[in-house]
Amino acid sequence: MKFLAALGEQLSTGLRRSREYLAAELAAVLRPERPIDESLYTELEEILVAADLGAPLAADFTNRAREEVMFGTVTRADQLRPLFRRFLGDILVPAAQPLDLDHRPAVVLMLGVNGSGKTTTCAKLAAALTRSEKQVLLAAADTFRAAAIEQLEAWGDRIGVEVVRQEPGSDPAAVVFDAVKAATARNLDALIIDTAGRLHTKSNLMMELAKLKRVIERQLPGAPHESLMVLDAPTGQNGFAQARMFNEAIGLSGVVLTKLDGTAKGGIVVRIARELRLPIKLVGVGEKVEDLGPFDPQRFIDALVPAA
Amino acid sequence: MFDSLSTRLQAVFDRLGSRGRLTEDNIQEALREVRLALLEADVNFKVVRGFVERVKARAVGQDVLGSLTPAQQVVKVVHDELVELLGGSGHRLSPAQHPPTILMLIGLQGSGKTTTSAKLARLYAKQGQHPVLAAADIYRPAAMDQLRTLGAQLGVPVVGAPGQRPLEICRAAREEAAARGLTPLILDTAGRLHIDEAMLDELRTIRSEIRPHHVLLVVDAMTGQDAVNVADRFNQAVGIDAVILTKMDGDSRGGAALSVRQVTGRPIAFVGMGEKTEALEPFHPDRVASRILGMGDVLSLVEKAQEAVDQKTAEELVRKLREDAFTLEDFRDQLKQVRQMGPLDQVLGMLPFGKLLKGAPRELSAEQADLARFDAIIGSMTPQERRHPEIINGSRRQRIARGSGTSVQDVNRLLKQYAQLRKMMKQFKGLEGKLPRAGLPGFPTLRG
Numbered sequence: 001m002k003f004l005a006a007l008g009e010q011l012s013t014g015l016r017r018s019r020e021y022l023a024a025e026l027a028a029v030l031r032p033e034r035p036i037d038e039s040l041y042t043e044l045e046e047i048l049v050a051a052d053l054g055a056p057l058a059a060d061f062t063n064r065a066r067e068e069v070m071f072g073t074v075t076r077a078d079q080l081r082p083l084f085r086r087f088l089g090d091i092l093v094p095a096a097q098p099l100d101l102d103h104r105p106a107v108v109l110m111l112g113v114n115g116s117g118k119t120t121t122c123a124k125l126a127a128a129l130t131r132s133e134k135q136v137l138l139a140a141a142d143t144f145r146a147a148a149i150e151q152l153e154a155w156g157d158r159i160g161v162e163v164v165r166q167e168p169g170s171d172p173a174a175v176v177f178d179a180v181k182a183a184t185a186r187n188l189d190a191l192i193i194d195t196a197g198r199l200h201t202k203s204n205l206m207m208e209l210a211k212l213k214r215v216i217e218r219q220l221p222g223a224p225h226e227s228l229m230v231l232d233a234p235t236g237q238n239g240f241a242q243a244r245m246f247n248e249a250i251g252l253s254g255v256v257l258t259k260l261d262g263t264a265k266g267g268i269v270v271r272i273a274r275e276l277r278l279p280i281k282l283v284g285v286g287e288k289v290e291d292l293g294p295f296d297p298q299r300f301i302d303a304l305v306p307a308a
Numbered sequence: 309m310f311d312s313l314s315t316r317l318q319a320v321f322d323r324l325g326s327r328g329r330l331t332e333d334n335i336q337e338a339l340r341e342v343r344l345a346l347l348e349a350d351v352n353f354k355v356v357r358g359f360v361e362r363v364k365a366r367a368v369g370q371d372v373l374g375s376l377t378p379a380q381q382v383v384k385v386v387h388d389e390l391v392e393l394l395g396g397s398g399h400r401l402s403p404a405q406h407p408p409t410i411l412m413l414i415g416l417q418g419s420g421k422t423t424t425s426a427k428l429a430r431l432y433a434k435q436g437q438h439p440v441l442a443a444a445d446i447y448r449p450a451a452m453d454q455l456r457t458l459g460a461q462l463g464v465p466v467v468g469a470p471g472q473r474p475l476e477i478c479r480a481a482r483e484e485a486a487a488r489g490l491t492p493l494i495l496d497t498a499g500r501l502h503i504d505e506a507m508l509d510e511l512r513t514i515r516s517e518i519r520p521h522h523v524l525l526v527v528d529a530m531t532g533q534d535a536v537n538v539a540d541r542f543n544q545a546v547g548i549d550a551v552i553l554t555k556m557d558g559d560s561r562g563g564a565a566l567s568v569r570q571v572t573g574r575p576i577a578f579v580g581m582g583e584k585t586e587a588l589e590p591f592h593p594d595r596v597a598s599r600i601l602g603m604g605d606v607l608s609l610v611e612k613a614q615e616a617v618d619q620k621t622a623e624e625l626v627r628k629l630r631e632d633a634f635t636l637e638d639f640r641d642q643l644k645q646v647r648q649m650g651p652l653d654q655v656l657g658m659l660p661f662g663k664l665l666k667g668a669p670r671e672l673s674a675e676q677a678d679l680a681r682f683d684a685i686i687g688s689m690t691p692q693e694r695r696h697p698e699i700i701n702g703s704r705r706q707r708i709a710r711g712s713g714t715s716v717q718d719v720n721r722l723l724k725q726y727a728q729l730r731k732m733m734k735q736f737k738g739l740e741g742k743l744p745r746a747g748l749p750g751f752p753t754l755r756g
Contacts, residue, residue: 236532
């Protein structure tokens, strides 16, 4: 994904807070001289839960640690650190996958719950593509939320990308139909579709999304090439339910993790990658339009569990 | 709301209840599961630790083990502690002595401040007050437009124009409120990632200049372990008086709700239950605790029903249920009234046996479009068919479908749901006699 600038420093600063927070707690538990006993396992488990990794994953890892200790491969507490980094790497390295935009037009469908950052992510992705000389079109298919269309248009003006829109309250399928038609006719590189936020428990709204996808498929076989669920980093275990249900309803091609610039660690993506085998395709780390990049598992692990 | 937490806790207590006598080990084991259920629900791990310790201290004492119904005593202890955790008796926003009462909403990006501002305005307008909104989020593209659109829908004035600074907008709004006698004044501030000192400065300035009576932190109920950090930071940096939880209509396990109050010591004032502007409810800790433990929240249900249903119709309905004379006409009236009360699944969630009726609510949580279709279908039936649905045979079904512009499948679905509802009501009637927790000493009576 060379058209997206490497995140470099931005991600580091974005993740620094979570690193400081977790690092201190971990360092206290994984001191070399600390005896490995039940209280260590309990504290370790709590730290993992505090990172939003979820109780099942925390229990699995501590069980694995117990086994290693039993077999004598781990004898000191600090040896659990590389063990945990490997444990995370096994899950996250295969999950880091680039966007599939090798189509003309490549159609990207952005979806997720309310307030996760879909509109901003659409704009950031459009800007990144424009910077690498691609011709992009945005579609304002969130016709429900008040002023969602204006929000995307304001972004469009700012980054110089045209926005396909209709009146508020109109059928999102009609907007999408127009947009796919325009993108195909003009032979553009990419079409990015912003949809209305919806809670994954609202079955009628999930059906509406499935319909949007059908409309796109019918018009342009093979599309949408990416159906990305936007998830904000502070989300807890509910994020897993979101990913599962969006995936069941329309079939996701990956997840975008946004707002990693707060104190939140985004640990829920580990569970999503592990249990649903969904790739993590993009990471958003700030409010600026350039703050979107590919998911770098090593950096993510460094932030969660520093090497030492 | 709290569905999955509720399901898991109830499973734990059911297992506990199936034993005649309890040992300390039984309780320890149950508490381990309670701990997992709470962690899985995103309750902050420190809060979980304290909670489990408090329950343990009270539950392994002689009082519980020696009692005739130890499992129920454990449930009672958990209930009491949950109420305590959630903030005792609930919180009302007191009006200012000299209007306007000023409410300031703050929170992270995407937590739902703008929508919640509009919901609050609607709530106060409905109580006969004249609220005014200040659009002080000048950063997010079109945030001002969003509030204007919502304000226009509600008929509530919105102060703020592009190019103005947030403090200017808030001042202008306060002056306008004072001049026109409008109250409360609701300030919608810019969302932020709380690490941003410049933004926090802006909030502090607004707070000290405008002197809001209540600073309300808006928290997304789906937030994980970080919720307490967020709340704590905002509380330290700006100071908050109460919390509003949003997006509680999903399957969010509401752990944030259980943690934020404990960590900040600030009560939860409201919960947001949907995208529509009427979807904001006062938060009652005792009722919510009952709901989590599957004891239902009949009080809230009764209040909702009182808003939507007139007393006479309700009494009539109860009589019909008793006599099993519930017809399709009643079904249609019910659908209409229920539509006014809110989504069916939320309504059923408040019933003490909502969990037992599981499956049916899902079928029943028919979309609004479905309800409109049902209305049309019942409208196309003859009075006799409505009173005696069993006479509706194949050719009648075809006629009804044609008449209502629907399909035979739709008609079948309606009849199936009607039959299901009747069955549910029979179940419900059967359960009424053997409410298991009804006679529990010192336990809040939940049967309305």
